[in-house]
Amino acid sequence: MEQDDDISLINQSRLGNDEAFALLFHRHYSFLFKYLLKLTLNEETSKELAQETMIKCYTNLSSFKGEGKFSTWLISIASRLYIDSIRKKEREQKKLNRIHHTLSRQLSWVAQSEGIEWSDTFTDFNQLEADVRTPILLRHYYGYTYEEIGKMLGIRTGTVKSRVHTSINRLRKEWNS
Numbered sequence: 001m002e003q004d005d006d007i008s009l010i011n012q013s014r015l016g017n018d019e020a021f022a023l024l025f026h027r028h029y030s031f032l033f034k035y036l037l038k039l040t041l042n043e044e045t046s047k048e049l050a051q052e053t054m055i056k057c058y059t060n061l062s063s064f065k066g067e068g069k070f071s072t073w074l075i076s077i078a079s080r081l082y083i084d085s086i087r088k089k090e091r092e093q094k095k096l097n098r099i100h101h102t103l104s105r106q107l108s109w110v111a112q113s114e115g116i117e118w119s120d121t122f123t124d125f126n127q128l129e130a131d132v133r134t135p136i137l138l139r140h141y142y143g144y145t146y147e148e149i150g151k152m153l154g155i156r157t158g159t160v161k162s163r164v165h166t167s168i169n170r171l172r173k174e175w176n177s
Contacts, residue, residue, distance in 0.1 A: 002027075003069060003070070005027075006024065006027070006069075006070040007066055007070075008020075009021070009023055009024045009027075010024065010061060010064060010066070010070065013058075013061055014061055014062060021058060021061075024070070025054055028070065028071055028074055029050060029054070031071055031074075032050050032053060032054075032071075032074050032075070032078060033046055033047065033050045035075060035078065036049045036050055036053075036078055036082065039078075039079075039082055040082065045085075049078060049081055049082055049085065050078070052081055053074060053077050053078040053081055054074075056077050056081070057073075057074060057077060060077075128167055128170075128171075131163065132163045132164075132166070132167040133167075134153065135149050135153065135160045135163045135164050136163075136164050136167055136168065138152065139160075139164050140164075146160045146161050146164075
């Protein structure tokens with residue numbers, strides 16, 4: 001019965017009845033959102049992907065053949081959008097890593113050409129994530145207390161200590177290998 005109702009709403013939507021599509025949207029949104037939430041484990045991402053799925057569904061409604069359930073078609077769209085979003089994030093991360101590596105090499109070259117001492121230690125330090133690099137720099141180069149750093153960065157003092165300690169140990173391990 002629900003499949004027949006969906007087909008009726010789809011046909012009305014194809015004829016330009018936006019209220020019919022709104023009914024389809026409301027009927028399937030909860031199911032779609034819950035699926036995406038289980039997939040992403042992130043409420044905001046799930047909401048965005050559900051919205052994007054429904055937009056894609058609306059613009060491509062004419063391609064729905066009715067051979068299967070409408071909900072199955074929605075899930076296939078949502079799944080592809082989710083996979084595409086993961087790939088996009090991976091591409092962006094790789095690009096950021098390349099830029100970071102290039103900038104680190106450029107800084108090293110500029111420092112050497114201007115007679116500034118640039119050690120491998122600083123190059124290794126630049127490979128750390130920004131959220132741990134900043135507390136180390138503030139603590140060990142500028143001499144701020146853990147409490148001051150916590151206030152500056154808006155994080156707990158314990159978090160600052162943990163990030164500094166863990167990252168310095170990671171660097172030591174790198175240097176000893």
